[in-house]
Amino acid sequence: MLLKRIFHDRILIITFIIVLFLGFFKLPKMADIDLKTIISLLNLLFCVKIMENKGYLNFLAYKISKGIHSSRQLTFKFAILSFFCSMLVTNDIAILTLIPIFLVIANLHQMKKIYPITLITIAANLGSAVTPFGNPQNLYLYNHFDVSLREFFAASAILGSVSLLLLLLFTLFAEKLELGSKGLDEYRADERHAVLFLITLLIAILGILSIIPIWLSLTATICFILCDDKKVIFQIDYSLIFIFIGFFFAVSSLKQIPFFTQLISAICNGNYSTYFTTILVSQLISNVPAAVLMSSYSSAFLPVFLGANVGGLGTMIASLANLLALKQYNKDENADMKEFVVTFSKINFLLLILLGGIMLMFF
Numbered sequence: 001m002l003l004k005r006i007f008h009d010r011i012l013i014i015t016f017i018i019v020l021f022l023g024f025f026k027l028p029k030m031a032d033i034d035l036k037t038i039i040s041l042l043n044l045l046f047c048v049k050i051m052e053n054k055g056y057l058n059f060l061a062y063k064i065s066k067g068i069h070s071s072r073q074l075t076f077k078f079a080i081l082s083f084f085c086s087m088l089v090t091n092d093i094a095i096l097t098l099i100p101i102f103l104v105i106a107n108l109h110q111m112k113k114i115y116p117i118t119l120i121t122i123a124a125n126l127g128s129a130v131t132p133f134g135n136p137q138n139l140y141l142y143n144h145f146d147v148s149l150r151e152f153f154a155a156s157a158i159l160g161s162v163s164l165l166l167l168l169l170f171t172l173f174a175e176k177l178e179l180g181s182k183g184l185d186e187y188r189a190d191e192r193h194a195v196l197f198l199i200t201l202l203i204a205i206l207g208i209l210s211i212i213p214i215w216l217s218l219t220a221t222i223c224f225i226l227c228d229d230k231k232v233i234f235q236i237d238y239s240l241i242f243i244f245i246g247f248f249f250a251v252s253s254l255k256q257i258p259f260f261t262q263l264i265s266a267i268c269n270g271n272y273s274t275y276f277t278t279i280l281v282s283q284l285i286s287n288v289p290a291a292v293l294m295s296s297y298s299s300a301f302l303p304v305f306l307g308a309n310v311g312g313l314g315t316m317i318a319s320l321a322n323l324l325a326l327k328q329y330n331k332d333e334n335a336d337m338k339e340f341v342v343t344f345s346k347i348n349f350l351l352l353i354l355l356g357g358i359m360l361m362f363f
Helices: 002-007 010-023 035-054 056-065 071-089 091-109 114-130 136-144 149-171 191-208 214-228 238-255 258-267 271-285 287-294 301-310 320-330 337-362
Strands: none
Touching: 010 238, 035 071, 035 091, 035 136, 035 191, 035 214, 035 238, 071 091, 071 114, 071 149, 091 114, 091 320, 114 149, 114 301, 114 320, 114 337, 136 287, 136 301, 149 301, 149 337, 191 214, 238 258, 238 287, 258 271, 271 287, 271 301, 271 337, 287 301, 301 337, 320 337
């Protein structure tokens, strides 16, 4: 079952094909794989799967949905929950967890779904940009540029603040439907387990931030899993690990192709050009490989960081999280995929223009 999930992942298959194609021109180098980033991602996947299995995000969703009287309030609260949860559990997991919960509530009250799901996805992408471990590109860039926490948060706090204000503005345009008394059943979390897990999560974060050795934090997480629920080891999405390794291999091959190297080097001759190029490349190959690629041609953290995170807005493939949202929505029996892609793209490009333009003020 585990191998079936891995080898049937379409994104992984596409990544594998790209790696093979580029490998015909230049073979990738094993040294170009950032092991610390891979181990950090693996550690986070373990922690998030524990949270999923124990229902901690469901618990938060139940709490935040209490006392809601309109669909606009529901959209607002889920968007805010997605924004802040993604800082801790990553944008992918926030989307995979919150959108199914939202669909249950939306179907219960016969709400429109496309606009709220779009905002939940955008909130996850932008909220995850605030922490070094909120999304894969931040994990990589934080390690690659070896920036201090102060330097990282100096950049991410500005992006996060502006993003949150724009997100709040967009929630004002959500449907305002009066909701009845129906709601989710009450969910109770195991307090003792929650405390032990929070300690394990803290150790994982300390490893990601290089405060303790990364292998030590991973060991602590695996020990917790072995004592708590061994099934977690076989339940996480290992395809994401292989996709990320594939990104490193693809970028390794690209960096060795003279024409491509000369082209990018000629374009990226300053912060503004690096910023815009990172956004553009993100639209074409998604922001994670764009961050890995552009970091090879720039020694400046800020334009690559902002470009990769702002670049997650726009096309459906600008961020892997966008494709995950599409897959979650498609599971709904009343899904209208054409309308979803059109609406999703319009709102994303509008935000890309607004946020992308505002961020230019902070160079």
